[in-house]
Amino acid sequence: MIRRVLLSTAVFSLLMIAVAATAEDSYQVHCAQCHGIAGQGNNALGAPNLTQLSAPYIRRQLEGFQAGWRESDDSYTQTMMAAIAALDAPVLASATSAIDAFPDKSHTTAATHAGNKKRGKDLYNAYCSACHGTNAVGNDALGAPNLLGLSQDYLTRQYRHFAEGRRGGHSDDRYGQQMARLARALKDPQLIDDVSSYVATLAE
Ligand code: HEC
Ligand code: HEC
Known part of the structure; x- marks a missing residue:
């Protein structure tokens, strides 16, 4: 009896290792060349860090890329x-x-463009924290992603896309629409640099 329990435990462990290996393979084969072998992203390719994003957010974005509502004319x-x-x-x-199993790499970004961080902090607290949280770690209940660990280039580019109606404009993109409404209210490029340089300091 004991032997049988031990055997089934061993078989179960092997199965779990096999499941984990397949997941890792899917990622390494289909994603790693752009997002990096540990999900850390590659700024030169415009591919963001994925390690800090929640599974519900990732699933939703992947669905949007495939269904077309996360589409834009942007080459990335x-x-x-x-x-x-x-x-x-x-x-x-x-x-x-x-x-989801990769270690969180959200503390690896640094600000790469000048921005007024003090003004960025005020803007962040006034316009962003209600959804993305005081420390920018996001809020799944509101669909707002963690912003830590996203490079300043990526943050700025996505923000501009929302402000310009290139992201979040589709009627099936329920959460993107919310972000787009906010972004249209604050679209001065200097202020966007200020906010994103402040967010980059939160990640340090
Ligand atoms: C050929 C390069 C390439 C490959 C391969 C690739 N990606 Fe991407 N991915 C990108 C780029 C570039 C972006 C940024 C898109 C944008 O700016 O709109 C991106 C964006 C994303 C986003 C959105 C992140 C966010 O913060 O909103 C997710 C999630 C994502 N990729 C997951 C994956 C997964 C999972 C795979 C493998 C199944 C994968 N990607 C394969 C280049 C790639
Ligand atoms: C009303 C709630 C709300 C407010 C306020 C808000 N956001 Fe968002 N934001 C969202 C949601 C929801 C998403 C996810 C959109 C999606 O699923 O495509 C998002 C997405 C983003 C993204 C894209 C991240 C990625 O990984 O692609 C950036 C960048 C961003 N917000 C920055 C900001 C900044 C900066 C502010 C303040 C100036 C702000 N947001 C204020 C709700 C909000």
Whole structure:
């Protein structure tokens, strides 16, 4: 009896290792060349750090890239859409669980562009913290992602896309629409640099 329990425990452990290995494989085969082998991102390719993003947010974005509501005329967005266009749901689900298991790399970004961090802090607290949280770690209940660990280039680019109606304009993009409404209210490029340089200091 004991032997049988031990055997089934061993088989179960092996199965779990196999499941973990498949998830890691899906990620390494389909995502790592752009997002890095540990999900840390690659700024030169415009591919963001994924390690700090919640699984519900990642799933929603992947769905949007495939369904078309996260589409834009931006070349980085087009690259991402093409990269996963042919992948089926189980592969994407297993890549997402591999990302979830990576250590959080949100403390690796530094501000790369000048910005007035003091004004950025005031703006952040007044306009962003209600949804993204005081420390920018996000709030899944509101659909607002963690912003720590996203490079300043990526933060600024996405923000501008929302402000210009290139992201969050689609009627199926429920959460993107909320962010787009806010971004239109604050679209001075200098102020966006101020906010994103402040967010980058929070990640240090
Ligand atoms: C050929 C390069 C490439 C490959 C391969 C790739 N991506 Fe991306 N990914 C990008 C780029 C570039 C962006 C930024 C898109 C944008 O700016 O709109 C991105 C964006 C994303 C986002 C949105 C992040 C956010 O903060 O909103 C997620 C999630 C994501 N990728 C997950 C994945 C997963 C999972 C895979 C593998 C199944 C994958 N990507 C494969 C280049 C790639
Ligand atoms: C009303 C709530 C709300 C407020 C206020 C808000 N956001 Fe957002 N933000 C969201 C939601 C929801 C998303 C996710 C959109 C999606 O799913 O595509 C988002 C997404 C983002 C993204 C994209 C992140 C990524 O990984 O692609 C950036 C950058 C961002 N917000 C910056 C800001 C900044 C800076 C402010 C303040 C100036 C701000 N947000 C204020 C709700 C909000």
